[in-house]
Amino acid sequence: MDSFEVNKIAGAVLAAILVIAGTKTLLDINFHKHKPEKAGWALPVEAIAAKPAEPEAPFDVAAITTLLPKANADAGKAVFKKCLACHTADKGGRNLVGPNLWGVVGRKIAEAPGFNFSDAMKKHPGTWSWDELTKYLHSPVGAIPGNKMQFPGVKDNTDLADLLVYLRTLSDSPIALPK
Ligand code: HEC
Incomplete structure (x- = not known):
């Protein structure tokens, strides 16, 4: 060499x-x-550990509705910050990209006054029952394909339950929580 x-x-x-x-x-x-x-410094170790890049577990509506009686509307209000870009929550509030959400829980789907809903939404039968709302907010596209809410969904069960009981407070006469 x-x-x-x-x-x-x-x-x-x-x-x-x-x-x-x-x-x-x-x-x-x-x-x-x-x-x-x-x-x-107090990084919540469980929160980090709870976000592995594994496929979503099958979604169980009952796993959320059973949380509702003990869910926290104040925490739900914080979760609702994700929605404020497109929704107002006050009585008589404006429609933005999405409809005003006052009174939405228990109301007929796609009935918010003065809002131009997509056909997919208008054709979806029924009311915003706890089950419908849970499925929709967990996965808007999965629950009502073709609807135009550009939002990935709330995947954390506790966050979703808190959010649902917060939405319930947006009413003069909130509907009953599931038993
Ligand atoms: C990027 C904008 C956007 C964000 C963010 C968003 N939404 Fe929406 N939302 C929409 C649009 C647009 C519609 C109407 C969908 C349609 O007509 O297809 C809608 C519809 C809805 C409806 C049905 C209303 C009715 O009267 O039938 C509910 C309930 C709702 N959104 C809740 C939420 C909640 C709760 C969040 C936050 C976790 C959220 N949205 C985040 C845009 C958004």
């Missing part, structure tokens, strides 16, 4: 190290960019 070849090999090894180190640095930078925005 002459010294030229040794140099070539050394060069190749160095290049490999550079690529590895470089990739690692890029990964580090990327990783840091995606850190949660909220700073703080």
Whole structure:
């Protein structure tokens, strides 16, 4: 092996190290960019552990409706922040991208006054019962294919139950909670 070849090999090894180190640095930078925005030390370990990238478990409506009697409307109001981009919640509030949601629980589907619902929504029979609302808010597209609410759904059962009891408060005479 002459010294030229040794140099070539050394060069190749160095290049490999550079690529590895470089990739690692890029990964580090990327990783840091995606850190949660909220700073703080008491990171809820379970919350992180509860978000694996595994396929969704089959959805069980009863698993949510049984939570309703003990659900927390105040916490639900916080969950509702996700909806405020498109919905108002006050009595007589404006329709935005989506309809005003005052009185929606128990009302006929697609009946919010003055809102132009999609055909998919208008054709969907029934009222916003606890079951219908649970299915729809868990997966809007799954529950009513073709409806135009651009929202992925609330996948956490507790959040969804809290949200539902909050929606129930948007009424002069809230309907009964499921037994
Ligand atoms: C990006 C906008 C957007 C977001 C975010 C959004 N919605 Fe909607 N929502 C809509 C639209 C648009 C419709 C009407 C769908 C149609 O006509 O197909 C709708 C319809 C509804 C309806 C049916 C109303 C009725 O009178 O029949 C309910 C209930 C509802 N949304 C609840 C929610 C809740 C609760 C959230 C938050 C968890 C939410 N939406 C988030 C746009 C949105």
